[in-house]
Amino acid sequence: MFDFLLTEEQLKLRDEVRELVKWVPRQMILDMDKDKIKFPKEFLQEAGRRNLLGCRYPREWGGRGMDWVTTAMVMEEVGTLGYIFACTFGVGAELVCDAIVQHGTDAQKEKYVKPLLAGEIFAAECLTEPRGGSDFFGTTTMAEDKGDHFVLNGQKRFIVGAEGADYFLVYARTDHDPKTHPHKALTCFIVDRGPGVNVEYLYGLMGCRGGGAGRIVFKDAVVPKENIVGQLNGAYAVFNTMMIPERLGTAAMTIGAARPALDIATRYTSRRKAFGQVINQFQGVSFQVAEAAMLLDAARSLVYATCRAVDGGVNTNRVRRMVSETKKFVTESCQKVARNAMQVMGGIGYTNVFPVERINRDLGLASIWTGTSEVMAMITAHEWYREYHQAQSQCSGRDHELDAAEATAAEEKIYE
Template identity: 75%
Template sequence: MFEYLFSEEQLRFRDEVRDFVKSVPRQLILDMDADKIRFPTEFLQEAGRRNLLGCRYPKSLGGRGEDWVSACMVMEEVGTLSYILACVFGVGAELVCDAIVKHGTAEQQEKYVRPLLKGELFAAECLTEPRGGSDFFGATSTAEDRGDYFLLNGQKRFIVGAEGADFFLVYARTDPDAKPHESLTCFLVDRGPGVESVYQYGLMGCRGGGAGRLVFKDVKVPRENVLGRVHGAAAVFDTMMIPERLGTAAMTIGAARPALEIATRYSSRRKAFGRPINQFQGVSFQVAEAAMLLDASRAMAYATARAVDAGIEMGRIRRMVSEAKKFITESCQQAAHHALQVMGGIGYTNVFPLERIHRDLRLASIWTGTNEVMAMIIAHEWYREAAQSEPVRDYESDAVEAGALEEKIYE
C-alpha cells in the first residue's frame, strides 16, 4: 500500500476494512470457487453492518462521504480476499448505487440506496446481452411505454449478481427509431413477476458471484422507476464508466497482491542447490518484476482517483480511467503469472491459491469493457485532446533538417 497517500483518518478506515477482510471465513472462498455457494449474501450483509459499502456516498444516505482515493483503497483491500468477492462488493454498492445517487430521484435514493448500503438489499447491473456487450447502444431489449408503466422484454447475460440481487439496473430500447444515443432508457427493475434468472455458466474462475442470464418477459416497470429521463440512458452510462473501470482497476491490484506475497514467502523459504531460491536471479527478478507492476498499477489507480476527485474535464477522465483499467488489469495478470512461475509445479496445484487467483484475474481484462475497447477510447480521447491543445514549444523544429519541407509529405 501507498500509506503516505492517506490521512490518519483514511488509515484508520483502511484498518477497519482489513479487520473485515480477516473476519471472512476461508470456507466461503473455497465454497464459492467450488460453486457450492451461488451468491455471498452473508458477506454483503456483514459489510453493510460494518458500514463499508459505498463509502463515497453522502452520510445522509448511509455512506461515509469519502472520496475516490478512499474508495480505491477499500476496493484494493477487499480484492485481496478474491476477485469475485470484490466484484460482488462493488457491483451493487459502487456501480448501481452510483447511478442512483447521481441520476435518481429522492424517492429512488431512499428506496434503494439506503438499504443497499446497509446490506439489506442487493443489486445487479444489466448491460451485456446475448448478442454482445461492447456495443452498448446496440441493445435489443425493449421497454414499451404504456403510460403509467413500461413493458420490458429481453435478455441480459453474464450478469454478476443475477442470482441473489433484489433489483436490477436495466438498459432497454424505448425509441427504436431514434439515434443510438437517444434510444435507450435506464430502469430500476425489482425482482418479481416476469423476471427470471438462470445460474447457468460454468465459469473458468470468479465463481459464486451469482453470474447468470436474466430473462425479462412482459415485466411491468412503473414509470417512477425510470432512472434519469426517458431515452436518457447515455447520460447514466457515461457516469457509470468511472466506478465500473476505476473500481475494477483497484480491486484487480488487491486480487494480485496475495499472489506476490505468497511467492515472496515461498521463495524465501524454499531451497535448491543448498540455498533459498530467492538468491537466484531467475527467481528474484520475477518477484521484482511483479512488485514493480503492482506499484506502477497503484500509482496509476490513485493518480486517476485524485483526478476524478478534482473534477477535471470529463473527456480526460474518460481517457485516464480507461488507461487505468487496461494497464492495471494487464499488469496484475502479468504479476500473477510471474508469481505462479516462481512457485513452479506446486503453484499449478490447489495446495496454494495461485491457480485460483490466476483463473479469477483473467476476467479483469474482459468485463466492464474489454481492454480493446479501452484502447479505442484512449486513442479517441488522446487525439481529441491533442487537437485542442497547444504544444509547449515547436518540438518538430528540433532537428537538423527540420526545414526540409519537401520531405514532409502528408498526403
C-alpha cells in the same frame, strides 16, 4: 499500500476493511470457488453492518461522504479476499448505487440505496446482451410505454448477481423509431425481481465463481414509471457517469486480487531451497518478483492519480482517457503479477496447495469485463488524439519537431 497518500481517517477505514477481510471464513472462499455458494449474501450483509459499502456516497443515504481515493483503497483491500468478493461488493455498492445517487430521485435513494448500503438487499447491473457487451447502444431489450408503467422484454447475460440480487439496473430501448439515434433512444430502469424476471441460466466460469453470474430474461415484466433512473430516453447520461466506477473500481480491486499472489510468491521463494541455496538468490527468480512488485506499484500509482483527477473535477474527456488507460494497464499488469508468482513457484504454484492457481483463474476476467482491453485502447486513442489536437491549437510552447539537424528539409516530410 501507499500509506503516505492516505489521511488518518482513510487509514482508520483501511483497518476496518482489513478486519472485515479477516472475518471472512476460509470455507466461504473455498465454497464460492466450488460454486457451493451461489451468491455471497452473508459477506455483503456483514460489510453493510460495518458500514463499509459505498463509502463515497452521502451519509444521508448510508455512505460515509468520502472520496474516490478512499474508494480505491477499500476496493483494493476487499479484492485481496478474491476477485469475486470485490466484484459482488462493487456491482451493487459502487455501480448500481452510483447511478441512483447521481441520477435518481430521493424516493429511489430511500427505497433502493439506503437498504443496499446497509446490506439488507442486493443489486445487480444489467448491461451486456447475448449479441455483445461492448456494443451497448445496440441493445435489443425493449420497454413499451403503457401509461403509468412500462412492459419490459429482452434478455441480459453475464450478469454478476443474477442469482441473489433483489433488484436490477436495466438499460432498454424506449424510443422505437429506427431513425432515432441510439444515444437518445435508451432508458435506465430499476427493475425489481418478480413476475416476468427470470434467471434462465447460470454460467460455469473458469474463475470468479460464487457470484451468481447468469442470464436474465425479461418477459412482460412490469416496471412502474417512478423506477426510471434519470430521464426518459436519457440512459446515455447514466451510462457515461457509470463508466467511471465500473472501470476505475475494477482497476482498484484488481490490484487487491493480485497482491496475495506476490505475497505468497515472496514468502515461498524466501524459504524454498534448490542447488544449496534459497531460490530468491537466483536472479531468474528474484527479477520476476521484482517485476511483479514494480507493476503493482505502477498500477496503484495510476489508480490513485486517476482517482485524484476524478475527485478534482478534471475535464470529462481527460478523465475518460485516464480511466480507460488505467483499467487496461492495471488489469494486464496484475495478470502478469499473478503469472510471475506462479512461474517462480514452479509446479506447486499450479496446484491448489496454494491459492495462486485460483488467483490466476480469477484474474482472467479482469481485462474482459466492464470493457475489454481493446475497447479501453480504442477510447484512449480517441481521447488522446482529441486532447493532442486541442492542446496544439492553444499551445505557444516549443515546437520540438524542429530540434533535428535536417528539420527544414520540407521535401522529405511527405504526408500524402
